[in-house]
Amino acid sequence: xxxxxxxxxxxxxxxxxxxxxxxxxxxxxxxxxxxxxxxxxxxxxxxxxxxxxxxxxxxxxxxxxxxxxxxxxxxxxxxxxxxxxxxxxxxxxxxxxxxxxxxxxxxxxxxxxxxxxxxxxxxxxxxxxxxxxxxxxxxxxxxxxxxxxxxxxxxxxxxxxxxxxxxxxxxxxxxxxxxxxxxxxxxxxxxxxxxxxxxxxxxxxxxxxxxxxxxxxxxxxxxxxxxxxxxxxxxxxxxxxxxxxxxxxxxxxxxxxxxxxxxxxxxxxxxxxxxxxxxxxxxxxxxxxxxxxxxxxxxxxxxxxxxxxxxxxxxxxxxxxxxxxxxxxxxxxxxxxxxxxxxxxx
Amino acid sequence: xxxxxxxxxxxxxxxxxxxxxxxxxxxxxxxxxxxxxxxxxxxxxxxxxxxxxxxxxxxxxxxxxxxxxxxxxxxxxxxxxxxxxxxxxxxxxxxxxxxxxxxxxxxxxxxxxxxxxxxxxxxxxxxxxxxxxxxxxxxxxxxxxxxxxxxxxxxxxxxxxxxxxxxxxxxxxxxxxxxxxxxxxxxxxxxxxxxxxxxxxxxxxxxxxxxxxxxxxxxxxxxxxxxxxxxxxxxxxxxxxxxxxxxxxxxxxxxxxxxxxxxxxxxxxxxxxxxxxxxxxxxxxxxxxxxxxxxxxxxxxxxxxxxxxxxxxxxxxxxxxxxxxxxxxxxxxxxxxxxxxxxxxx
Numbered sequence: 001x002x003x004x005x006x007x008x009x010x011x012x013x014x015x016x017x018x019x020x021x022x023x024x025x026x027x028x029x030x031x032x033x034x035x036x037x038x039x040x041x042x043x044x045x046x047x048x049x050x051x052x053x054x055x056x057x058x059x060x061x062x063x064x065x066x067x068x069x070x071x072x073x074x075x076x077x078x079x080x081x082x083x084x085x086x087x088x089x090x091x092x093x094x095x096x097x098x099x100x101x102x103x104x105x106x107x108x109x110x111x112x113x114x115x116x117x118x119x120x121x122x123x124x125x126x127x128x129x130x131x132x133x134x135x136x137x138x139x140x141x142x143x144x145x146x147x148x149x150x151x152x153x154x155x156x157x158x159x160x161x162x163x164x165x166x167x168x169x170x171x172x173x174x175x176x177x178x179x180x181x182x183x184x185x186x187x188x189x190x191x192x193x194x195x196x197x198x199x200x201x202x203x204x205x206x207x208x209x210x211x212x213x214x215x216x217x218x219x220x221x222x223x224x225x226x227x228x229x230x231x232x233x234x235x236x237x238x239x240x241x242x243x244x245x246x247x248x249x250x251x252x253x254x255x256x257x258x259x260x261x262x263x264x265x266x267x268x269x270x271x272x273x274x275x276x277x278x279x280x281x282x283x284x285x286x287x288x289x290x291x292x293x294x295x296x297x298x299x300x301x302x303x304x305x306x307x308x309x310x311x312x313x314x315x316x317x318x319x320x321x322x323x324x325x326x327x328x329x330x331x332x333x334x335x336x337x338x339x340x341x342x343x344x345x346x
Numbered sequence: 347x348x349x350x351x352x353x354x355x356x357x358x359x360x361x362x363x364x365x366x367x368x369x370x371x372x373x374x375x376x377x378x379x380x381x382x383x384x385x386x387x388x389x390x391x392x393x394x395x396x397x398x399x400x401x402x403x404x405x406x407x408x409x410x411x412x413x414x415x416x417x418x419x420x421x422x423x424x425x426x427x428x429x430x431x432x433x434x435x436x437x438x439x440x441x442x443x444x445x446x447x448x449x450x451x452x453x454x455x456x457x458x459x460x461x462x463x464x465x466x467x468x469x470x471x472x473x474x475x476x477x478x479x480x481x482x483x484x485x486x487x488x489x490x491x492x493x494x495x496x497x498x499x500x501x502x503x504x505x506x507x508x509x510x511x512x513x514x515x516x517x518x519x520x521x522x523x524x525x526x527x528x529x530x531x532x533x534x535x536x537x538x539x540x541x542x543x544x545x546x547x548x549x550x551x552x553x554x555x556x557x558x559x560x561x562x563x564x565x566x567x568x569x570x571x572x573x574x575x576x577x578x579x580x581x582x583x584x585x586x587x588x589x590x591x592x593x594x595x596x597x598x599x600x601x602x603x604x605x606x607x608x609x610x611x612x613x614x615x616x617x618x619x620x621x622x623x624x625x626x627x628x629x630x631x632x633x634x635x636x637x638x639x640x641x642x643x644x645x646x647x648x649x650x651x652x653x654x655x656x657x658x659x660x661x662x663x664x665x666x667x668x669x670x671x672x673x674x675x676x677x678x679x680x681x682x683x684x685x686x687x688x689x690x691x692x
Contacts, residue, residue: 026648026649189564190538190647192538193562193564198649199647199648202649202652203648207649212652214652214653214654215639216538216595216596217596218563218595219657220599221599222595222598225598248564249562252567253564253566256567293561298645299642299643299644301541301544301643303548303549303553307560311565314565
């Protein structure tokens, strides 16, 4: 296999973080280099790197850069990690994975002496990146059981290699199902405003040889009412303990439509995307820039000065979700019981 | 009043049809001139003029041009009208108004002598244009009864001045409600792929001083679940006798979401958009070009060669529609009885 299956979205090198610049896709495959934690934070905000699992690992890599620079310049490494961690959590508020990654790095600061810390952080960050891929492959193993010959699987936004360190969550399931010889097609919603569906998912799947068709977000009802979709499979930015799912804007309405048409609606995400602490009304839905809505690729498509809404995520309630696939199991309702049972088991 | 309320989308002059070039909006207000019926047919196909009521009148104007040219060149006027009528019906299959307009012109050929015919056609076409505006104003009179202070009215595509000869259907209701002193806001879905919502509706409403906000089609579920919409009001391309409504792709899913959130869903259209003859499975849903989906304003947004679907319309079933507003009344369910009763009454 080649293509996106083997590509790494983000990597920590000696003095820098290297990532695929996802704002340039599908036109150019360019790499973007960050030498400071500030540059990593900017890259997350601008969606040069995006996707909940990928930005979690990116945040950890930014902390590793910060720790190294602090040590080199004789500043307090623990204070710098504290500062960078807060900065990373402030970049994008909705995905669970950044806080998860920051907490994981901060734990190291409590248990280890100064001279061990730098080495441990680098090891931990590289481990997190490797674990991300391994978790995605396990999500694939569980999730592919749900895929059948003849399926047409609708997906939204990008939950592929590009949303993770590699392999992908929702799209990882498709990779595994194909490996097992299953024959299916994919339908990708373009996912306005940022067009992750057309720019990233359609690109990633087409490059890797999948049979993928692109639709606008306005066509979901049409394809479902014309029996052209058999399953929905999306990623998640945050999954709460009772099964509420925050994901890319547009996910909720796809779930409502799937429910009306009796089409199974599946969510795939690693345990790092679960948040067992909060209620849904405690989670901020990020409001993104005006320009994302009124222009596309630099071309204005709306009148000057019109009001705009741009929530980047929405909330899908558990009653619309058929199952949630994580690296440990396929979780079925009742979620308020089964999510904790699955995630907290040994 | 000024702005779009008084603007005419399309006009028949001595030897030509003049129309606003809607592909150039919102950047430039340009007029496009057609001297032959073929040019009018092309303008309809390319959506230089669009909107079911507007393309109905455009087709009639194209027939008038054809008749004049035939008479001038010594060709058989009736044969030419027959040919042009068929060509017009072939331009865009889903809207009811083109066939309605062609039939109305063809009726004149049966009742009148050759020397009267040309004059009668011109008179009839101008009458159709004036009637269109009068019908829209009556739709406004009925429909504005449904609008209340504090409403936030979501609309899709463009059912405004630009979709008609003038004043608009759904947006005509908003004009009338404002004239009556009602205070409300409007939310416009951008309506990918052709972006009539952002390019035309947001523009038309903003120019005319309405409080309008633009959202992407993926945000409908979000704004409804956050109680930010109180009513939905859309136009129609074809309404069947049992209340099935063909309208811009994306309408059906908005209706499903409105139903889930107990938000009234209204459709506004003149009697020329009703089709009392056909079942929904007899109506062709136009499939439009590949390029509309994979590029926006000349900018490619998807990988080369990806498969694409581009149905221009979808079908909303009567059980999702709270009421249909035409120039004769507000029609409530049961539609299979009340649509005929309303349209066929004296």
